[in-house]
Amino acid sequence: MGEDNYSLSSRVFHTIRENILSGKYAMDEELKEKSIGEELGVSRTPVREALRQLELEGLVTIIPNKGAYVVGISEKDIRDIYEIRSRLEGLCARWAAEHITKEQLDELEENIYLSDFHSSKGNSEQVVELDNRFHEILYNASGSKELRHILLDFHHYVQRVRKVTLAVQERAVNSNDEHRRIVEALKAHDAKAAERLADMHLMNTIRNMDNYGWENLLK
Amino acid sequence: MGEDNYSLSSRVFHTIRENILSGKYAMDEELKEKSIGEELGVSRTPVREALRQLELEGLVTIIPNKGAYVVGISEKDIRDIYEIRSRLEGLCARWAAEHITKEQLDELEENIYLSDFHSSKGNSEQVVELDNRFHEILYNASGSKELRHILLDFHHYVQRVRKVTLAVQERAVNSNDEHRRIVEALKAHDAKAAERLADMHLMNTIRNMDNYGWENLLK
DNA sequence: ACTTGCATAATTGTATACAATTATACCGTA
């Protein structure tokens, strides 16, 4: 299980990205092709390809003939991303209200049910995983591959802070309540309400981060 | 002039992207590393790196061990992108109203002045170039590298249809009028108006495409 | 005519070799 048969190149890409987002590679750190290759047991070629892709994602800056450096993520970056996401998740929820299928609604309700359980138990890892899935279903339900693409990117990009915020039980519970209300609007195919609730959901996340304290969010 | 000293790899990337956006490489066409490399006078290595990057941008699909294929862009894709952009350019204009500098305002006014001239003359190539620059200034003025990044991507992505729509004099003139009103709002630092006008500007572009006829936009 | 199987060719995936560029260390000199 989970033995994805991806290419080496693809695995290297995901591994390096994970190491950046998890903080293993510190900000401004120089990523040397040789050492990363040795670390992952591959040659420089797949590493180079991965670094070029990560540059496009904005996680890495490449200075020609010099090296690749981890791009840091600031408080402002995160605020901006959540503000951007609030608009786009709103749009996404609106479209989803018009296109969502019964199967997707069922999975959303199951997701909320499970999330209730795991947040009450304090299983933050499962909560994060369910949150990932919740939003992914919405992205799929929007019926727009463009919107899905950009939202997946952003959602992934802020994974680090989401892991921290959702580890606090109170926020996990509130977040799931907000999810619940969004699903109710989707079930009623009320596009306007869905948009407003999704927008609010994201803005509440920012407010929560303000209360939590940014110094703890950015390690 | 224009003798940019970029790396080979980077030039290959931009060349292939240009060839996709300009329609030289047709949709669903298979892009073979060897032939592209020969065409551009480089080995497979830089071509591979470019194709991996283009996959991340969504312009190419890579099927492992099979090949890279040009991803087509549909009417719905373009509609979605303009709808997404209308929200984000609105947000961008709002932020720009708060951060824009006098130099940027000056360049915007010069841009409109020049655009008046070229659209009256029917110089559509210069009009497109000025439109590019107009939006780029706004992206910079937003003060958000995240917003700038995503909007530049989208703006570039729809370059093909923009070339067609702005080649029609009436739309070029109207578009520039809308730009003028946005700049007036920015000069007054009226964030709300700037947001509304930028949003409308994008929605008008969609309406214009509807009038123009999609069959002509997608070759 | 239409499969099936297999040999061959073409293509991608990865590793390595070599060239070009940049960083580092060591030296002599003031």
Add this chain to the structure above:
DNA sequence: TACGGTATAATTGTATACAATTATGCAAGT
């Protein structure tokens, strides 16, 4: 000590070599 300069090493950029996978052509059998 501080400053250049030069040789050396380290690193990136590109090309090529080889392995693995997939596509193609052709002959045999039904």
